[in-house]
Amino acid sequence: MTLRSLAANSPSRRANWRALGLSAEDMEKPKIAVVNSSSELAICYAHLDGIAQMVKEEIRAAGGVPFEVRTAAPSDFITGAGKTGSYILAGRDIIANDIEVQVEAALLDGMICLTSCDKTPPGHLMAAARLNIPTILVIGGYQQAGEIDGEPVDVEDVWSGQIGVRFGKQPKFPVKDMAENAIMGPGVCAGMATANTMHCVVEALGMCLPGHAPVRGNSPKMQANARAAARRIVEMVHEQLLPRQILTESAFRNGVATLLAVSGSINAIKHMQATAVEAGLDLDIFTLMEEMADVPVLSAVRPTGHVRIETFEDAGGARAVLKRLEDRIDTQALTCTGKTLAENLKGYVIPGPDVIHAIDDPVSEGPAIAILKGSFASSAVVRLGIRDGSRPEEFVGPARVFESTTECLQAIEDKVVQPGDVVISRNQGLVGGPAMGGSASLILFALDAAGLAKETAFVTDGQLSGLCLKGLTVAEVSPEAATGGPIGKVQSGDIIRISVANRSIDIDVPADELARREGVGVRVPATGYLANFRQAVRGLETGGVLLPE
Numbered sequence: 001m002t003l004r005s006l007a008a009n010s011p012s013r014r015a016n017w018r019a020l021g022l023s024a025e026d027m028e029k030p031k032i033a034v035v036n037s038s039s040e041l042a043i044c045y046a047h048l049d050g051i052a053q054m055v056k057e058e059i060r061a062a063g064g065v066p067f068e069v070r071t072a073a074p075s076d077f078i079t080g081a082g083k084t085g086s087y088i089l090a091g092r093d094i095i096a097n098d099i100e101v102q103v104e105a106a107l108l109d110g111m112i113c114l115t116s117c118d119k120t121p122p123g124h125l126m127a128a129a130r131l132n133i134p135t136i137l138v139i140g141g142y143q144q145a146g147e148i149d150g151e152p153v154d155v156e157d158v159w160s161g162q163i164g165v166r167f168g169k170q171p172k173f174p175v176k177d178m179a180e181n182a183i184m185g186p187g188v189c190a191g192m193a194t195a196n197t198m199h200c201v202v203e204a205l206g207m208c209l210p211g212h213a214p215v216r217g218n219s220p221k222m223q224a225n226a227r228a229a230a231r232r233i234v235e236m237v238h239e240q241l242l243p244r245q246i247l248t249e250s251a252f253r254n255g256v257a258t259l260l261a262v263s264g265s266i267n268a269i270k271h272m273q274a275t276a277v278e279a280g281l282d283l284d285i286f287t288l289m290e291e292m293a294d295v296p297v298l299s300a301v302r303p304t305g306h307v308r309i310e311t312f313e314d315a316g317g318a319r320a321v322l323k324r325l326e327d328r329i330d331t332q333a334l335t336c337t338g339k340t341l342a343e344n345l346k347g348y349v350i351p352g353p354d355v356i357h358a359i360d361d362p363v364s365e366g367p368a369i370a371i372l373k374g375s376f377a378s379s380a381v382v383r384l385g386i387r388d389g390s391r392p393e394e395f396v397g398p399a400r401v402f403e404s405t406t407e408c409l410q411a412i413e414d415k416v417v418q419p420g421d422v423v424i425s426r427n428q429g430l431v432g433g434p435a436m437g438g439s440a441s442l443i444l445f446a447l448d449a450a451g452l453a454k455e456t457a458f459v460t461d462g463q464l465s466g467l468c469l470k471g472l473t474v475a476e477v478s479p480e481a482a483t484g485g486p487i488g489k490v491q492s493g494d495i496i497r498i499s500v501a502n503r504s505i506d507i508d509v510p511a512d513e514l515a516r517r518e519g520v521g522v523r524v525p526a527t528g529y530l531a532n533f534r535q536a537v538r539g540l541e542t543g544g545v546l547l548p549e
Helices: 003-008 011-019 048-061 082-104 120-131 155-166 175-181 194-205 220-239 249-261 267-278 285-291 309-314 317-324 341-345 405-413 440-449 511-516 528-536
Strands: 031-036 065-070 110-115 135-139 146-148 151-153 369-374 377-383 394-402 422-425 457-460 472-478 495-499 504-507
Touching: 031 048, 031 082, 031 220, 048 065, 048 110, 048 220, 065 082, 082 110, 082 120, 082 267, 082 528, 110 120, 110 194, 110 220, 120 135, 120 194, 120 267, 135 194, 135 220, 146 175, 155 175, 155 440, 194 249, 194 267, 194 317, 249 267, 249 285, 249 317, 267 285, 285 369, 317 341, 394 405, 405 422, 405 440, 422 440, 422 495, 440 457, 457 495
Parallel strands: 031 065, 031 110, 110 135, 369 504, 394 422, 422 457, 457 472
Antiparallel strands: 146 151, 369 377, 377 472, 394 495, 495 504
C-alpha cells in the first residue's frame, strides 16, 4: 500500500469523517470537492450557495460523497476598490492555491468547481491542471440587465457613464438611475467581457459539459446544468478521466479559436497561458494567437457589437461557435464527457444562424486580437474587434508618458493630452502594479469620453477590463516598466510606431541610447500578500503564474 493510500484510509481520518455523519459505506465512495467560490460581497457569486446544495444532492444520488470547500472570490467592481485593483488578478492565484491546500491536502478523488466572475474560471482551471484529479466546471452564469424606458441598461453603461460625466460626455440616462437598474439578478457582467469570454473558453477546452456557456445566472437551465455536471463528476472519478488528458495543445488551440471568433477579452490569453503552464505543457499561447489569426469574428456581442449576451446564448453560445469552427479546430480533442469534441458536436444544429455567422460569412475578418512585437515590446496585445475602419490600426506619434492613472486622468481633464499623442501609462504590470493594478481601463474610458479615443493611441503595461474596446489600445506590454522594459525608459516626445498590419510596436530611439537610459523600476509600494505576489510572480510568457526562482 502506498503512502497516499495509507493516508487516505487512515483510522484517524475515518474517525473524523464518522463524526461528521459519514457511514461505513460512505467511506468507500468517491470523495468529491465542491469548490464554491461564493461571497456575499458581490452579485457575481450571490447564487452559488444554492447551486452548491443542488450539486451536493446530485453527487450523493450518483454514489459520491460531496465536501464543500470555499475559496477567495475576487470581483472586479468590489475587490477592485482597494490598492487600485491589485487584488483582482492576484486573487486568481489565491484561488488555485486555496484549492490545492484543501483538495490535494485532503487527498480527495475529484472536484467540481462553481465558476463565476473573471478570475474564478482560470483559478479553477489552473488548480485542475496542477492537481490532475478528475475535474469539471459549472458555469455560474451572467446577470440579468435592467431597463430604463424600455432600453437595456447594464453595468458597462454605468461604468462608462460615471467616467464620461467627469470628462464632459453625457450618458444616455443619469448615472444614478442606471446604477439603480443595471443589475437585476445574480451572475457576471452581461456582455463578452472577461467572465463570459472565459466561460466560452472553458467549454472550448472541454472542461464543462457541452452547451453550458454562456447561461443566465441561476436560471432553471443553469440549475439543470449544475445537476448534470454533478452526476458526471462521479462518473469521471470512476473512469479516471484526468484534466491533463483534456487540457492538451489541441484543446488550447480550440480555446484560442473560440476567443478570436467571439472577439473576447484579451485577459483570456494570459489565463490560458497560466493554465498551460500548470498542465506542464511547453506551449506559447501568444504564438497560437498568431498562428490562428485567420479565424474571423463570428458573433458581435457587446462590447464588440450590439448583440446582447442573452441573444448569443439563445443562438447556441459557445457550442454553436465550435460547430461553426469545426473545419478550423481539432475536433479530436477529448472533453470531460469522455468523448471527443467531434462526437459532442455530431448532429448539433445551430438555433441562431443569423447571430452566430458561418465562417465564410463572418461579422468581420480576423483577427479580433493581435500580438505586436518590436523594439518597444517582446509582446503586447491589441484588441481589434470588428475591423470596419472605425478604429485606427496604424499610428505614429510622440509619446506622452504618465507614471500613474491619476496623473493621466488629470492630464486628459486639463486637455494636456492632444490628438496625435501616444498616451503611455506605465507601472501597471505584474510586478509594477503589482498584479496589474492601476486601473488602466479608466484611462481608456476617459479618452473616449473626451473624444480622443480615435485621435490618440493608448499603450500600457497594465491589463484592461474585458468591457474595453475603444480606439487603438495596446495593453500588457512586456517586458513591463518595473522589470526594465523599454516602456520604463521611454520619454515624452519619443516617436512610437504602431502597425497592426506588421504586428509591430517600435520606438524611434537608437538601441544603444535606449540601453543607456535609466528605467523607472518599481515605484508602487506593496505590503502583505501583494508584496509576496510581487516577489513570486513570473512574466506574461507564463501567464503571470507564481513560481519559485
